[in-house]
Amino acid sequence: MIRFLPLAIALLLPAMACHAQRLPEGDYPRIHDPSTLVEEKGDAWCLSTGQGIQLMKREPDGRWKKMASLFTEFPAWHKTEVPANKGHLWAPDIIRRKDRWFVYYSVSSFGSNESAIGLASSKALDPASKDYGWKDEGMVLRSRKGDRFNAIDPAVIADGKKLWMSYGSFWDGIFLLELDPESGLRKDKAEPIRLAMYPEIEAPFIHKHGDYYYLFVNWGKCCRGVDSTYEIRVGRSKDITGPYKDKDGADMKAGGGSAFLASDGRFIGPGHASIFVAKGKEMLVHHFYDKDRRGRSDLRMLPMEWKDGWPMVEKDAGAK
Template sequence: MTVRRTLTAVAAATVLALLPHTAQAAESYPAPRPITGQQIIHDPTVIRLKSGGYAAYSTGGVIGARLSKDGKHWDDAGNAFAEPPTWWYEYNDTGDPWAPDLSYRDGRYWLYYAVSSWGTNHSAIGVATSATGLPGTWTDHGKVFSSQTTDHWNAIDPAIVKADGKLWMSFGSYWTGIRMVELDPATGKAVPGATVHHLATRPDAPYAVEGPAIVKHGRHYYLFASYDACCSGVNSTYKIRVGRSASVTGPYVDSTGKPMLEGGGDLLLEGHGRFIGTGGQSVFRDRGEDWLAYHYYDAADDGTPKLGLNRLSWTADGRPSVR
């Protein structure tokens, strides 16, 4: 997911003026939490560290790192790794990783990430662990799961969730959409011969849904996914949709009952005002509250990708909304 700045500030302002939905959307969605410091990010995953403060990892660099003491001021903290593990070069010439996922279990931080090339599903998901979750402390453990050009899925955009005593990884981008496999908790890697479950897709090619994140709230599991196109500055059409299921493996449906396997999904957040192409999302827990982390393209700053943070609230019938 290479980040590209495509328009000047003047052109960005022109695009905003031409967007028919902007005024309505600006009234419908809250602005992200104001932050300072290093705001540039793409495909963020955020966690509150056991040692205090916050870490965010992202696409860019060798998994770009940001650190914050309060969740409001963020500092550039270099990269997760000093250099790419050699096996990454099997999937692209630059050792460029994408879309990490950060979690904590069994006394360690776990960092999942993808390596691939634009436009192919010759892809792999890898995993690293750390005692502290801080950049420069990660030990890579190699491939978790991979896909080939003969497969009907794309092994990128990993996201981890525990359910019913098992560990699961959702993933997927275009091809046939969002998939899921069971992981071995001891290794963090796919169970040999694991069933590849199908969670969400679109009715028509190119099946533009990717970047899953699954969380449990109440008795349901919620699948958040990015729909449409990223990575084109203020021309991006990314938006976040969500469905829910009583089972982690689905079926996921929206509030009308339409399955996400048939293109369903309630619209949670889309471009509004200066905040264009909202997506690449993850969800993290902080002091009893759920937060949505995502990137947007700032139409007031040349379409630069920046960190968006909004709290999630839940309706009485268990539907999420941003605030």
């Protein structure tokens, strides 16, 4: 039975079939823009877009259950900096830094680049822990009308002693910013580096594998249920700052990006990729719109393989 297997083994069960079943509503939420999956004391945790950001724990049967909202009271700067936002916070990402969890998230409104990326921290993820409690660490980055970037969709990666955040949506594309590894905020005098461009691009994620850094992005439109056109594209670079090139050698700053995962059967508009590593096995974590459930968004994990230095997914594993 799954409940008696170690977490890492349970996560690698073929097909991750629990995400292809019809699940009840209630505590089992719609999942959109899932964060990097992390572990704490043997439990798996994930965050998702939602009112105040959804904090979710993986149940023994594989379902994700909402445990709390990160924010029940919102930092005052949200309203000051992004008046149009009403508490619906997007696309969180999470990373462990010493004794704290750092969560990065987007404050925005649909279709606008009047946006900001915020940071919150907590010593624990389990709301039952005495160390649980989220502290507002402030604003990392801000974009305004007239800027040629959009400060949303943060994804964080630690690279040696350095901490980096990729971000961006539409406008002039995807950017990379160095962060202070202690505070988690923007490093003094750090300037954004553009990594990728396409007319409809967002949701970056950088993953190190072997000698290369791999940049995953989304092309297309999200948030339209079965009419969503999201697909995941990828390029790679020897340096985290780029240039990232696809299989044909095209620079992602010039519209390059190799096809990685697109709509397939009931799994429409896969997006917002991240990678979870368990027992040396890499799993692609992403959301999709379920054609069999009127476009409800949900989380799926697919086993990954590598061929000739490029990632591949076992698509059939998620269709059972």
